[in-house]
Amino acid sequence: MSAVTMTMVAKQAGVSVSTVSHVINGTRPVAGATKQRVLATMDELGFTHKPVARSLAAGSTTTIGLSMSWVSSMYGQELVAGIEEECLRQGMQLLLADTRDDEDREERAVANLLAHHVGGMLVAPTARWHSATLRLLQEHSVPYVVIDRLQDMRVDQVGVENESGSSSVVEHLLQIGHRRVAAITGREGLATTRERLAGYRLAHRRRGLRVDERLVVSGGSTEQGGRRAMAQLLASGPAPTGVFISNDSMSIGALRALQEAGISVPGQMAVVCFDDFPWGDVFHPRLTTIAQPSFAIGARAVQLLVRRLSDPQAPAQTLRLAGEVTHRESCGCNGQGPDLGEFVEVHTPNVGVRHRGTAVRA
Amino acid sequence: MSAVTMTMVAKQAGVSVSTVSHVINGTRPVAGATKQRVLATMDELGFTHKPVARSLAAGSTTTIGLSMSWVSSMYGQELVAGIEEECLRQGMQLLLADTRDDEDREERAVANLLAHHVGGMLVAPTARWHSATLRLLQEHSVPYVVIDRLQDMRVDQVGVENESGSSSVVEHLLQIGHRRVAAITGREGLATTRERLAGYRLAHRRRGLRVDERLVVSGGSTEQGGRRAMAQLLASGPAPTGVFISNDSMSIGALRALQEAGISVPGQMAVVCFDDFPWGDVFHPRLTTIAQPSFAIGARAVQLLVRRLSDPQAPAQTLRLAGEVTHRESCGCNGQGPDLGEFVEVHTPNVGVRHRGTAVRA
DNA sequence: CTGTTAGCGCCTTCAA
DNA sequence: TTGAAGGCGCTAACAG
Numbered sequence: 001m002s003a004v005t006m007t008m009v010a011k012q013a014g015v016s017v018s019t020v021s022h023v024i025n026g027t028r029p030v031a032g033a034t035k036q037r038v039l040a041t042m043d044e045l046g047f048t049h050k051p052v053a054r055s056l057a058a059g060s061t062t063t064i065g066l067s068m069s070w071v072s073s074m075y076g077q078e079l080v081a082g083i084e085e086e087c088l089r090q091g092m093q094l095l096l097a098d099t100r101d102d103e104d105r106e107e108r109a110v111a112n113l114l115a116h117h118v119g120g121m122l123v124a125p126t127a128r129w130h131s132a133t134l135r136l137l138q139e140h141s142v143p144y145v146v147i148d149r150l151q152d153m154r155v156d157q158v159g160v161e162n163e164s165g166s167s168s169v170v171e172h173l174l175q176i177g178h179r180r181v182a183a184i185t186g187r188e189g190l191a192t193t194r195e196r197l198a199g200y201r202l203a204h205r206r207r208g209l210r211v212d213e214r215l216v217v218s219g220g221s222t223e224q225g226g227r228r229a230m231a232q233l234l235a236s237g238p239a240p241t242g243v244f245i246s247n248d249s250m251s252i253g254a255l256r257a258l259q260e261a262g263i264s265v266p267g268q269m270a271v272v273c274f275d276d277f278p279w280g281d282v283f284h285p286r287l288t289t290i291a292q293p294s295f296a297i298g299a300r301a302v303q304l305l306v307r308r309l310s311d312p313q314a315p316a317q318t319l320r321l322a323g324e325v326t327h328r329e330s331c332g333c334n335g336q337g338p339d340l341g342e343f344v345e346v347h348t349p350n351v352g353v354r355h356r357g358t359a360v361r362a
Numbered sequence: 363m364s365a366v367t368m369t370m371v372a373k374q375a376g377v378s379v380s381t382v383s384h385v386i387n388g389t390r391p392v393a394g395a396t397k398q399r400v401l402a403t404m405d406e407l408g409f410t411h412k413p414v415a416r417s418l419a420a421g422s423t424t425t426i427g428l429s430m431s432w433v434s435s436m437y438g439q440e441l442v443a444g445i446e447e448e449c450l451r452q453g454m455q456l457l458l459a460d461t462r463d464d465e466d467r468e469e470r471a472v473a474n475l476l477a478h479h480v481g482g483m484l485v486a487p488t489a490r491w492h493s494a495t496l497r498l499l500q501e502h503s504v505p506y507v508v509i510d511r512l513q514d515m516r517v518d519q520v521g522v523e524n525e526s527g528s529s530s531v532v533e534h535l536l537q538i539g540h541r542r543v544a545a546i547t548g549r550e551g552l553a554t555t556r557e558r559l560a561g562y563r564l565a566h567r568r569r570g571l572r573v574d575e576r577l578v579v580s581g582g583s584t585e586q587g588g589r590r591a592m593a594q595l596l597a598s599g600p601a602p603t604g605v606f607i608s609n610d611s612m613s614i615g616a617l618r619a620l621q622e623a624g625i626s627v628p629g630q631m632a633v634v635c636f637d638d639f640p641w642g643d644v645f646h647p648r649l650t651t652i653a654q655p656s657f658a659i660g661a662r663a664v665q666l667l668v669r670r671l672s673d674p675q676a677p678a679q680t681l682r683l684a685g686e687v688t689h690r691e692s693c694g695c696n697g698q699g700p701d702l703g704e705f706v707e708v709h710t711p712n713v714g715v716r717h718r719g720t721a722v723r724a
Numbered sequence: 725c726t727g728t729t730a731g732c733g734c735c736t737t738c739a740a
Numbered sequence: 741t742t743g744a745a746g747g748c749g750c751t752a753a754c755a756g
Contacts, residue, residue: 052414053733096458282617283645378727415749
């Protein structure tokens with residue numbers, strides 16, 4: 001039997017329901033003796049608070065929703081961990097919904113969450129999310145913060161510094177002598193895609209080199225796309241000697257293509273990529289990557305949401321956390337390269353840091 | 363504004379709330395004309411159903427809860443995907459809570475889910491879950507199904523066939539000539555640990571070999587544990603020539619230890635393990651594994667729950683899905699081994715199958 | 725076929 | 741310092 005209600009507690013303790021309610025919520029002073037009695041009976045009866053009833057009556061919740069595509073990427077695990085951890089600390093509950101990076105699913109997911117009376121939302125938007133989903137969010141006038149794929153809007157959002165991160169690894173390749181460095185870019189329309197590509201270009205500019213546009217290929221952010229993109233790079237024209245891959249899924253696809261073509265890494269092709277793999281230093285090729293501070297991003301997102309919840313008028317804030325270059329062997333510099341740290345300012349925010357394998361610096 | 367209620371729809375359409383309710387739920391016949399009118403006004407006003415109010419009033423929900431530790435394992439992603447997919451098909455919502463394989467967190471997680479009025483629960487229990495959590499579940503008399511770590515109880519549960527799976531890969535090592543095959547086992551108290559170890563023993567028995575107990579080491583199911591276990595195996599006594607590792611996290615740890623010791627796989631050490639990696643055929647060493655049908659397991663779990671929801675008196679059911687041996691190179695048989703398929707009956711249940719990379723059969 | 729009337733468990737004025 | 745009473749949005753008898 002779970003049906004221990006406030007009414008039952010009230011009757012048993014010989015007080016009114018409102019007193020019980022106030023004891024629970026600390027929403028008005030209650031005499032010490034009464035309070036103790038209520039607390040005791042609550043404990044005795046095994047009373048549990050029912051958030052749904054509360055939210056119905058009060059119109060608010062301590063539950064927040066998270067809408068993201070976490071099946072498609074390894075990056076999501078740490079993110080969710082960070083979010084959960086911070087939720088715990090803030091005394092909030094988390095409701096999860098998966099979008100699979102599909103706009104329709106996303107709309108349904110958000111609608112669901114909203115229907116479940118979440119008090120706020122964390123959204124890692126899909127590529128073309130604005131249309132319906134954004135409207136939903138705004139119609140319900142629910143506070144939300146955008147994660148990862150930042151928008152050109154005045155909203156609370158937190159993500160990684162894409163441009164500086166990618167520019168530093170690309171510049172590393174250029175610096176150790178590569179002159180034909182390709183880029184496999186993500187899905188069109190994503191801020192991350194745009195910014196990481198910008199980093200790639202910036203690196204060339206810094207070195208006074210011109211980008212050969214034939215070496216810039218879209219991989220659509222998926223594993224299959226990455227595979228195709230790499231295959232295409234290998235097939236057409238003068239092959240690159242190095243490649244920058246814009247996310248983890250595409251990296252796997254690209255590696256698959258390289259393997260199928262019998263090309264060794266880094267021997268015949270240097271590889272650097274965005275997004276780290278937690279097991280990146282165990283398997284070969286050991287990838288040189290930019291690790292996102294996923295855990296911290298998640299935690300910060302919750303903090304941003306909590307802030308907005310308590311102060312709806314606060315100005316919108318955009319947080320950019322620095323990625324961390326994890327230097328391994330796929331770049332082929334054999335430790336002769338520069339310390340990449342000089343390009344990237346690695347600052348890990350003070351929100352609970354997680355170990356992510358052994359980062360080998362050059 | 364999100365506050366479009368049934369009452370408003372009723373007034374606008376000139377009917378009573380109960381009619382609106384019945385139109386929505388199809389819970390009693392409504393005249394065609396009336397129904398159309400209600401539907402139209404609902405659409406016009408942008409009405410959204412509020413599940414929390416419904417569950418309060420009806421005492422039931424279409425929301426089910428999932429309590430598991432999915433951050434720690436890659437296996438979890440497919441599982442959740444399978445669960446979600448099936449939930450979608452069954453028209454149910456999913457609430458997620460992470461336990462991090464910690465008993466206290468698990469208790470809180472389950473309590474939370476219960477508090478949110480879930481109509482049923484999916485639980486992938488931690489090692490010592492019975493004490494508090496199970497009681498919670500039963501006190502609330504909520505239907506639940508156990509996933510993965512099956513219990514010795516009469517409850518609905520679904521998991522992989524641990525024993526036959528591990529015995530087949532271990533027997534493979536024995537068959538190609540290994541005589542000192544070690545086992546790195548999981549956390550004590552887990553059914554999976556027990557069963558996978560039993561498979562390891564069974565393989566030896568089948569081949570008429572005795573297990574050297576010094577080669578059986580616990581890795582506690584964690585990456586660190588796997589690393590320590592492997593280090594221990596390498597340090598003490600006569601080293602094994604092959605090893606069976608009981609889950610994915612420990613495999614990563616063990617590989618790390620092997621790498622630190624400068625031991626090549628499969629050259630100096632043959633490796634087989636439970637749990638596959640989605641990217642297992644891209645990186646080296648390419649692990650020979652037993653892939654769990656995670657997606658199917660998730661889907662079946664939902665089906666089991668739905669069945670119990672509709673028929674509380676149905677007899678408890680235990681489902682065992684076959685794992686699939688994914689034969690790659692870490693076993694070192696160089697394709698000379700037998701077709702492992704002859705040991706394992708691979709039957710993929712009819713619940714939506716997912717691609718998981720290219721499985722190379724010997 | 726449809727409306728009326730109680731609540732579900734809780735919060736929140738308004739009184740006392 | 742405390743109670744009583746109304747209502748959040750919806751469902752489910754009970755009446756027509």
